[in-house]
Amino acid sequence: QVQLQQSGPGLVKPSQTLSVTCAISGDSVSTISAAWNWIRQSPSRGLEWLGRIYYRSRWHKDYAVFVKSRISINPDTSKNQFSLQLSSVTPEDTAIYYCAREGTSCFDFWGQGTLVTVSS
Amino acid sequence: QSALTQPASVSGSPGQSITIFCTGTSSDVGGYNFVSWYQQHPGKAPKLMIYDVSNRPSGVSNRFSGSKSGNTASLTISGLQAEDEADYYCSSYANTISYFFGTGTKVTVL
Numbered sequence: 001q002v003q004l005q006q007s008g009p010g011l012v013k014p015s016q017t018l019s020v021t022c023a024i025s026g027d028s029v030s031t032i033s034a035a036w037n038w039i040r041q042s043p044s045r046g047l048e049w050l051g052r053i054y055y056r057s058r059w060h061k062d063y064a065v066f067v068k069s070r071i072s073i074n075p076d077t078s079k080n081q082f083s084l085q086l087s088s089v090t091p092e093d094t095a096i097y098y099c100a101r102e103g104t105s106c107f108d109f110w111g112q113g114t115l116v117t118v119s120s
Numbered sequence: 121q122s123a124l125t126q127p128a129s130v131s132g133s134p135g136q137s138i139t140i141f142c143t144g145t146s147s148d149v150g151g152y153n154f155v156s157w158y159q160q161h162p163g164k165a166p167k168l169m170i171y172d173v174s175n176r177p178s179g180v181s182n183r184f185s186g187s188k189s190g191n192t193a194s195l196t197i198s199g200l201q202a203e204d205e206a207d208y209y210c211s212s213y214a215n216t217i218s219y220f221f222g223t224g225t226k227v228t229v230l
Contacts, residue, residue, distance in 0.1 A: 039221075046123060047166070047209055047221035062217050098165055105154035105213050106171035113165050 022099030
């Protein structure tokens with residue numbers, strides 16, 4: 001059974017960089033049969049897909065247009081995990097951040113969620 | 121970011137059937153058979169209920185079914201039970217190499 005365990009600070013100051021990590025068990029970040037995604041949820045914006053990484057002979061990364069200039073998703077094969085970094089955050093980035101495995105064009109396993117608040 | 125449109129709330133009595141609609145465009149729902157549905161209880165992560173329009177993952181009750189017509193997908197819950205009370209979200213792959221989610225529907229069991 002795939003399990004995703006998230007970790008990261010719950011409070012980030014405006015203009016700083018948000019970082020959340022997702023540790024994978026029961027699968028590999030380098031698998032060629034899945035992709036690894038970040039999704040966030042807030043009362044004002046609902047569920048929003050942020051981006052993904054996947055390995056198919058080389059690493060591929062896709063990012064949502066509305067965060068493309070600020071986001072970076074990276075694998076850590078030595079720890080079998082992947083991470084989200086979102087720079088220049090504002091209070092609008094306050095949300096629950098989820099990591100999720102993408103199987104056949106759907107999100108079949110989710111992390112527990114990390115509430116990140118952007119506030120000074 | 122363009123969200124798919126869902127009704128804010130749907131309700132039904134135990135044993136009844138309800139249907140939740142999810143409306144998109146030809147660039148997402150209408151263009152791909154990659155529509156999925158998620159159930160979310162308060163304080164929990166979303167749970168996959170339907171994928172590829174009408175397929176159920178192992179372990180999901182056959183009371184949940186999905187379909188699609190044109191730019192609109194739907195989720196039907198038959199034999200409504202108290203445990204079905206939750207928020208439900210649709211999602212679709214889009215031609216911008218991204219995913220969109222629906223606005224969410226709160227299901228109330230009367």
